[in-house]
Amino acid sequence: MTKRINCLFIFFIMGFAFLTVQAQQGSAVKQFALLPESITGVGFRNDIRETAAMFFYMYENLYNGGGVSIGDINNDGLPDIYFTSTLGSNKLYLNLGNFTFKDITEEAGVNGGDGIKTGVSMVDINQDGYLDIFICKSGFKDPNLRKKILYINNGNSTFTNRAAEYGLEESSFTMQAYFFDYDMDGDKDVYFVNHPFDFSKSMTVQATTVNGKEVYIQDTNTVYVSDRLFENRSGKFTDVTKKAGLINHTFGLSASIADINGDGWPDIYTANDFNKPDYIYINNRNGSFTEKLTAYINHVSFSAMGSDISDFNNDGHEDIFVVDMAVEDPVRQKQLFAVNQNYDKFNLMLKFGLYYQYPRNTLQLNNGNGTYSEIANFAGTAETDWSWAPLFADFDNDGWKDLYVTNGLKRDITDWDYKVFVLDSIMNSMNRGKAVDLNTWLKSIPTVPVKNYFYHNNGTLKFDNYTDVWTDAPPSFSSGAAYADLDNDGDLDLVVNNVDGPAFMFKNNSRELAPASSNF
């Protein structure tokens, strides 16, 4: 879901406030120290409690988890944190300094309401100098439960939902909103990454004959399904998707906004799950976009999820990273191996323009001449398990952007032992007329938390796995993540939204551990 959380508002205040490094019990201080609730005051957990009315069978993206957004909502120089909770109450934590926070959700009036909350963005939509909060929803069939929320900052740490007023209340099945100025008129427009509600056709490649030619059957029902572009017209947002040529029918899970063709105008990269390939919507500079993936990219991830665009090799050209579900550990890899593609289906997909798609992460290195080379295997970042948010950022202040990838799915529904044997016996007893209660079923699905990946950029187009070097963080089901210098000490701290566990509050100790060499 909020695969990639827009970190539009990261406040970097280079200070020399050397905090006392939190001594960790019995081990050396790691670069990323995981601070407990007792120190930070952040007790947020995204607990997903399934009920007969809502579990993964009703909505496949249920375990995608929640988002994080970081920004200074009260202009006191300290970045504050907003978490979305899939089924529970969202939380807003005010930064009190020294890595301590206070839950002000109720006073601020920003709990997000009912429904399945997905991505969150902080953006000053009305340009009054105060960050507003925008929340997306998905998952429930009832459109009322999917109405988006725009919390306008009242300037006194309280907020009022004015989504309807701004024309942004619409009820698409939305993963994340991306605020950017597509028409270069000086205000922020917004792009919603949406997806169909019916997942049963996500893997089919049906064709028909039109004028003697076999063509792929495009689904024409795009209401609530297609991605949406809304243009900001003096504070009122208008749906311009059709005019902009952006109607689609994809299981979009994230987008990244960047100038892909180098003409100074923002383009859109959308990462699409399942059969549809990713899209690159090139901005035509006249209010419309044209999809040109194949002009730039040789192949993409099959189950594309989170994405990030960043110049990781410092050559002045932005590179694209998209995460998938490939597993690094050989045993687990075989246990979860997906069979959604085979040689014949691959060819069928090619024939019908669904392009070259492979089930692993893809790292598209921008060659600087309008072409990209896919180097995830070479770079060592191809397999990071069921992955959500990839974030490029220089975590050790050495001038090279490192990479953090959150991952984990609450229930391994693709586990072969479960799919083939356990589920069989459950279905058999159901067929014999025995009622199987939901909890028995759910408990039979393996639940395996995994470690998020820290990759250190070694400056040679390669990344080293620094997961255990930089943290002691336990395995988790992590979804949204965002970085910011929360304590204004000159390095990037990290906040991660976890399913069924406390959010990770990582304090970056780069400055404290190496005061001389990390002084960027």
Add this chain to the structure above:
Amino acid sequence: MFKQFQSARIVILPAILFIFNNTTVKAQDKAATLHQLNTLLINTVMVDFFTPPVASRIYSYPNIAFYECIRQDDPALPSLAGKLNGLKNIPQLPANKKTDPFIAACISFTYVAQNLVGSEYKIADWRTAFTDSLLANSDSITARNSIQYGHRVADSIIAWTKKDNYLRSRGMSRFVLSERPGSWQPTPLEYAQALEPHWNTIRPFTLKTVSQFSPKEKLPFSASKSSSFYKTMMDLYDLTQKLDTVKKATAKYWDDNPNVAINIGHLSYFIHKISPGGHWIMIAQQACRKKKESVTRSSLAYALTSIAIFDAFISCWDEKYKTNLIRPITIINRMVDKHWEPYIQTPPFPEFTSGHAVVSNAAATVLTEMFGTDFEFTDETEIPFGNESRHFKSFYKAAYESTMSRVYGGIHYPETARISIGQGKMLDYMF
């Protein structure tokens, strides 16, 4: 071949007293043991999700091994050695040792079965429990002799299985899709690659050549509206447009797809059901139970039914890959209605002829020979798969219904169903 077994029908076996775990076991309980073994085998095949042709191979050899042992209780029953392709030299019952053919039969069944399935432990566990109870018994010398003999028979059968080209066929090339119009294409949801394209290289039991019973009538593809292909395709389309609940239930009842794929996004799983061959083995079992057949007669029923099913698959698969005909979902989507879907999932192999139809009619032929033309029975095979039991007036009525279920299900053309019935019944000539 069947004619040679006619005499067996009138032989009424004396009730042999069998000491089993210090309990007197009647002949009827021996038959029950054989039924239990076949149920175990079918369940193991299902859990291991073998494909229907491969499953037919697994059902047959253990039942032949069982028969070769148990027939020695009845001089009227001939050995299959010399009658089935490549089968010869089954070890004789040791003359100087006290041996129980029933114990040997059970043991040989398990060793052969274990050699063919994936979850070997399920079979081995059964044998361990069986032998443990035998050896606890006072006459453990006979038991030991019988186990030894059963093992030897199993070894000779296993050596025979190794030469049926199955292992070699595992290494053969995948099926290359044809670009010719009307040729088979992978179908949703899995778009799985063509299943067992080289099954016609497997040694049949009784067929002289794999295409011995290739139907003379074919169904060549044609896009012309006056062609019989187009007509039967439209007949199928029209029929499935107004499918009533009775027809739907029939399609579900005979679905017998060992591996129905369900995909809801990444939530993908498989529903494992009994295969068409397994369904008919179970029908044979229910007929034996209804008639309270002896273990010898039951063993004959299992052996002949499984032999017929095995050869039916070879004959049918030979036809499938020679004609390589497109499935209804692909061609109807392309030519008639892009949103049309069959009621049951299309299995991954060419359309002509219908595997279920050929297998069902071949099995029904054998069972009719054994139990008679108007043998009524109630089939409870489908209860574990969420269906009701069904009553049939005869085996052929059941076979006809299963044939038509493929049309109702939208995976076979009516013309194919009709021709396939003929192919299945032709296989009768081998007996």
